[in-house]
Amino acid sequence: MGEGETRKPIEPLFEAIVAHSTDSIMLLDLEARIRFINRTAPGLTLDDVIGKPVYAFVSEDQHADMRRCFADVLATGGPGRYESVFHASPDLVTRWESRVGPIKDGDTITGFVVFASDVTARTTAAAERDRVFELSADLLCVARFDGYFARVNPAFVKTLGYSEAELLATPFIELVHPDDRAATTAVFASQVDEGRNITAFENRYVRKDGAIRLLQWTSMADQSSKRVIAVARDVTAQRALEAQLLHAQKMEAVGRLAGGIAHDFNNLIQAILGNVHFALKADPDPAMRSYLADIEAASIRASALTKQLLAFGRRSPLATAAVDLNVVIRELMQLLRRVMPGHIKIDFVAGNALAAVEADRGQLEQVLMNLCLNARDAMPSGGQIRIETENLLVDERYAETHPWARLGRWVLVTLTDTGVGMTPEVRERIFEPFFTTKAPGEGSGLGLAVAYGIVQQHGGMLDVSSELARGTTFKLYLPAALRLATTAADQREPTPSKGRMETILIAEDEQLVRDVLVRAFERAGYHVIAAANGSEAIELCREHDQIDLALLDIVMPDLSGPQVNDHLQKVRPGLPTLFASGYSDTTRLTHRVPETAIVFAKPFRIEEVLAKVRELLDQRLVRETRAGAENAKGPSGASRS
Numbered sequence: 001m002g003e004g005e006t007r008k009p010i011e012p013l014f015e016a017i018v019a020h021s022t023d024s025i026m027l028l029d030l031e032a033r034i035r036f037i038n039r040t041a042p043g044l045t046l047d048d049v050i051g052k053p054v055y056a057f058v059s060e061d062q063h064a065d066m067r068r069c070f071a072d073v074l075a076t077g078g079p080g081r082y083e084s085v086f087h088a089s090p091d092l093v094t095r096w097e098s099r100v101g102p103i104k105d106g107d108t109i110t111g112f113v114v115f116a117s118d119v120t121a122r123t124t125a126a127a128e129r130d131r132v133f134e135l136s137a138d139l140l141c142v143a144r145f146d147g148y149f150a151r152v153n154p155a156f157v158k159t160l161g162y163s164e165a166e167l168l169a170t171p172f173i174e175l176v177h178p179d180d181r182a183a184t185t186a187v188f189a190s191q192v193d194e195g196r197n198i199t200a201f202e203n204r205y206v207r208k209d210g211a212i213r214l215l216q217w218t219s220m221a222d223q224s225s226k227r228v229i230a231v232a233r234d235v236t237a238q239r240a241l242e243a244q245l246l247h248a249q250k251m252e253a254v255g256r257l258a259g260g261i262a263h264d265f266n267n268l269i270q271a272i273l274g275n276v277h278f279a280l281k282a283d284p285d286p287a288m289r290s291y292l293a294d295i296e297a298a299s300i301r302a303s304a305l306t307k308q309l310l311a312f313g314r315r316s317p318l319a320t321a322a323v324d325l326n327v328v329i330r331e332l333m334q335l336l337r338r339v340m341p342g343h344i345k346i347d348f349v350a351g352n353a354l355a356a357v358e359a360d361r362g363q364l365e366q367v368l369m370n371l372c373l374n375a376r377d378a379m380p381s382g383g384q385i386r387i388e389t390e391n392l393l394v395d396e397r398y399a400e401t402h403p404w405a406r407l408g409r410w411v412l413v414t415l416t417d418t419g420v421g422m423t424p425e426v427r428e429r430i431f432e433p434f435f436t437t438k439a440p441g442e443g444s445g446l447g448l449a450v451a452y453g454i455v456q457q458h459g460g461m462l463d464v465s466s467e468l469a470r471g472t473t474f475k476l477y478l479p480a481a482l483r484l485a486t487t488a489a490d491q492r493e494p495t496p497s498k499g500r501m502e503t504i505l506i507a508e509d510e511q512l513v514r515d516v517l518v519r520a521f522e523r524a525g526y527h528v529i530a531a532a533n534g535s536e537a538i539e540l541c542r543e544h545d546q547i548d549l550a551l552l553d554i555v556m557p558d559l560s561g562p563q564v565n566d567h568l569q570k571v572r573p574g575l576p577t578l579f580a581s582g583y584s585d586t587t588r589l590t591h592r593v594p595e596t597a598i599v600f601a602k603p604f605r606i607e608e609v610l611a612k613v614r615e616l617l618d619q620r621l622v623r624e625t626r627a628g629a630e631n632a633k634g635p636s637g638a639s640r641s
């Protein structure tokens with residue numbers, strides 16, 4: 001083909017390209033001055049641009065990149081590329097991608113040709129995608145088919161605690177919890193091999209610090225790029241909340257059931273007891289009397305149990321006042337220090353300016369006591385119990401992870417032991433009534449159920465964290481009262497049950513209970529002599545001239561309460577006696593409790609006992625004064641007749 005034939009169409013072709021190209025096409029000289037441009041940007045005329053260097057139209061910070069590009073093209077004779085931002089007007093920013101080539105005259109480069117494309121739309125979309133990737137709270141990643149991450153977003157880095165570089169350098173399966181690896185591998189393979197899309201697949205990842213995060217995945221494989229694109233949501237907290245809610249609902253249901261049954265049951269037992277009482281009065285023969293006594297003993301035990309269930313089901317009445325927990329615990333500490341075995345240390349760290357709580361002091365003491373007794377049982381070879389109090393402000397962030405917590409001020413009591421701890425399976429169930437890991441006869445499994453019920457009734461919450469061999473922490477949250485705590489003096493027992501320094505003999509083998517009783521009676525104004533078992537009680541009775549009333553535990557290791565009473569009645573006929581029965585004593589059935597006996601089922605309200613004691617002592621006083629008057633009247637009357 002001749003020369004003329006090939007060159008001729010070039011001009012019109014060039015014209016056509018230049019006219020119809022969507023790109024901006026420029027010819028520049030070696031100083032990057034514009035010699036030719038196919039069309040100017042909006043707002044600029046040809047006169048504005050021809051002869052001006054391209055630098056003149058972009059901000060100074062972009063010049064270096066452009067100069068480098070032109071210098072490279074000049075040095076290598078190959079193509080170059082730069083990106084630039086052009087402010088067409090103050091509100092209109094456009095982005096350009098410019099491809100640069102040399103214009104040659106023979107071997108000499110005389111200038112540059114520049115094809116500049118407006119990439120504003122494309123780069124904005126990409127930039128937005130990048131922002132989404134950066135800002136997403138969900139975990140976003142791209143994984144290669146070979147099992148490595150190609151890209152992870154900052155949320156991924158934050159959630160797993162590894163740096164981005166560490167994540168990219170580790171086969172992702174190594175970050176998965178060992179128990180979930182098989183399932184994860186299978187799901188990944190089904191994506192890679194069969195192109196399956198995954199929704200709602202869950203597995204656990206192990207953070208760098210060892211903590212476990214539960215992730216829920218949505219992902220799809222892209223066969224062309226051989227990559228899996230995946231989004232994971234961290235559902236760890238959500239699952240924990242769901243579990244908490246479920247637990248609360250379960251306890252609520254069990255509590256309502258137990259409370260409901262206990263309530264009706266209690267009435268039935270009252271009816272049984274009343275009728276047994278009448279039957280015993282109707283002068284039965286000895287065999288019948290013994291059957292009836294058994295029925296009575298069993299009914300008393302049933303009544304004690306229902307009391308516990310009522311406490312758990314939140315059906316036992318509260319006598320509340322504004323209480324300073326520091327005062328309550330400090331007093332309890334004196335007692336606990338004395339009764340805890342020597343190898344168990346117990347500390348109390350009282351919080352500053354602790355808010356008062358609206359509470360039934362006796363019931364709270366029972367909760368704390370139950371927790372301490374459990375802690376003691378969990379440390380057979382010694383250890384430490386630590387009780388701490390503090391004010392707690394529940395804000396929105398705290399409430400997010402503790403759904404039961406209302407916003408506002410709370411008082412928190414933390415009770416930590418260094419005992420055997422619990423497995424997760426045990427921890428799940430400890431608040432259930434009758435759940436115990438103790439040997440038959442050693443625990444009834446009601447201690448924590450009752451504590452839970454009492455705390456719930458106070459509008460509070462009892463929370464546990466524990467690990468096997470790592471000890472246990474119970475957290476008792478109570479809403480702060482709006483008023484100040486009544487003074488300690490006001491919190492004493494009401495005056496009608498006050499003692500007049502009468503002497504009370506208490507026989508009780510459980511030291512904790514005994515000390516509580518001694519303290520309560522002394523506080524109420526009685527003189528107390530205490531015995532740790534039946535024979536000691538009889539001994540004390542011999543030693544002391546004056547005893548006004550006896551309070552006897554029914555089950556004691558040597559002599560039972562009723563047996564002790566038989567002795568006492570021989571030496572001091574008519575001595576008023578009260579009995580106390582423990583709910584977990586299965587041996588009660590074998591102990592004969594006198595039919596007229598007054599029995600208090602543990603846990604009793606100490607005010608009730610004090611009131612009964614006062615009543616009995618007053619009755620006796622009236623009887624004695626009357627008898628005294630009769631005696632005085634007798635002779636004189638006789639003399640008159």
Ligand SMILES: Nc1ncnc2c1ncn2[C@@H]1O[C@H](COP(=O)(O)OP(=O)(O)OP(=O)(O)O)[C@@H](O)[C@H]1O
Pocket residue numbers: 370374375378417419420421422426430431435436437438442443444445446447448449471472584
């Ligand atoms: N501090 C603790 N450390 C370890 N395990 C504990 C602790 N407190 C409670 N537990 C576990 O919870 C179970 C239930 O406790 P709970 O107080 O309700 O019943 P219990 O102590 O077995 O019997 P009781 O009715 O006599 O209190 C216990 O048997 C024990 O397994």
Ligand SMILES: [Mg+2]
Pocket residue numbers: 370373374443446447448
């Ligand atoms: Mg217990």
